[in-house]
Amino acid sequence: GEDVEQSLFLSVREGDSSVINCTYTDSSSTYLYWYKQEPGAGLQLLTYIFSNMDMKQDQRLTVLLNKKDKHLSLRIADTQTGDSAIYFCAESPRGQGGKLIFGQGTELSVKP
Amino acid sequence: EPEVTQTPSHQVTQMGQEVILRCVPISNHLYFYWYRQILGQKVEFLVSFYNNEISEKSEIFDDQFSVERPDGSNFTLKIRSTKLEDSAMYFCASARMGAYEQYFGPGTRLTVT
Numbered sequence: 320g321e322d323v324e325q326s327l328f329l330s331v332r333e334g335d336s337s338v339i340n341c342t343y344t345d346s347s348s349t350y351l352y353w354y355k356q357e358p359g360a361g362l363q364l365l366t367y368i369f370s371n372m373d374m375k376q377d378q379r380l381t382v383l384l385n386k387k388d389k390h391l392s393l394r395i396a397d398t399q400t401g402d403s404a405i406y407f408c409a410e411s412p413r414g415q416g417g418k419l420i421f422g423q424g425t426e427l428s429v430k431p
Numbered sequence: 432e433p434e435v436t437q438t439p440s441h442q443v444t445q446m447g448q449e450v451i452l453r454c455v456p457i458s459n460h461l462y463f464y465w466y467r468q469i470l471g472q473k474v475e476f477l478v479s480f481y482n483n484e485i486s487e488k489s490e491i492f493d494d495q496f497s498v499e500r501p502d503g504s505n506f507t508l509k510i511r512s513t514k515l516e517d518s519a520m521y522f523c524a525s526a527r528m529g530a531y532e533q534y535f536g537p538g539t540r541l542t543v544t
Contacts, residue, residue, distance in 0.1 A: 323473075343459070345466075349531070350531045352532075354535070360460070361435075361522060361536050361537040361538050362474070362522060362524075362533045363533075363535075364532055364534060365530060367531065376453070396442075397519040407474065409474075411531065412510060413487075414531065415526075415529070415530070415531055416462050416479065416481060416486065416526070417479070417487065418476040418479055418487055418489075419464075419466075419474075419476065419533060420476070421466075421473050421474040421475075422473065423473045
């Protein structure tokens, strides 16, 4: 079946790196995504990775994909207090036009 | 930068009433979606819409739900007879042809009393 799992909480100090992990079950997923949700706001697309890639870097964000283990991670370098939010991992089993399957979200708390 | 917009931001309704949640997707997008997030739970897919018809729907999207694109800009979700368990945040999303990214609106919080 289709399922995405994440740990619920992560707490880091400002300036440290944060690593948020995610596992998914559908090996046919073509794209995997990270969304950010700030309090009272919608889901902001942060980055995504195609399933034939191992890594994608975008400024402070690094996405690592281990397709064999169906494991996705998001690393935020030099974490700032403004990065405090809920981070959702999502997979797209059908690819273009298809639905997204979300994890339950990881609440990142950044302490000064 | 273009955004998906949703109205209202918060809707309170009584059980059994009909509600219509409205979305304006990004203007050149052709794929439209509704998701919901019950408090404390995962974001769940409800329905996708392309070329003026439903392309996929989840088990949640039963006969009480319907979607419509009444004109060239709006995309609506109607719940005919709301239940307490319909209380959730409802998100609209859109995507353009040939792209894999879905862009989400800020959500409508529906409270059924």
